[in-house]
Amino acid sequence: MKKSLVLTIAVLALSSAPAFAHCGTCGIGEAKGSKMMDKENWMKEKMDKMSEELGLSPEQVTQVEGIMKTKMEKKKAVHDEAENKMEEIKAEYKESLKGVLTPEQLEKYEAMKDEKGSMKGSMKDGKKGSDHEHKGSDHEHKGSH
DSSP, X not given: OHHHHHXXXXXXXXXXXXXXXXXXXXXXXXXXXXXXXXXXXXXXHHHHXXXXXXXXXXXXXXXXXXXXXXXXXXXXXXXXXXXXXXXHHHHHHHHHHHTTSOHHHHHHHHHXXXXXXXXXXXXXXXXXXXXXXXXXXXXXXSSOO
């Protein structure tokens, strides 16, 4: 009985861990307004770790910080450009649909989109699914920080 209880508790603890997981690079679980501070903290932590593990000199730390900032700025610019391009593509798509769908079908289509959008909104609010959204962020999760 005791083994069974310990096993049950272990399984529950391990299976619930992902639900409480925290993405350290994007501020999940924290206020959305603190994202900029999270990026600054991330960079400081990254620099501290690199400095310690690689034995960087103060001059190297300064240089690496500059390189990191440049990388982040370039990635943000690319992200912003891609986001603008996506908006253009969506607008073209919508215009193309107007040439194919009847006014009634367009109305139904818009209603479908609104319904889908409200479901996404409720997911963001934590009502359903994960609150882990990346839109507008400029970080990676592929080990290339």
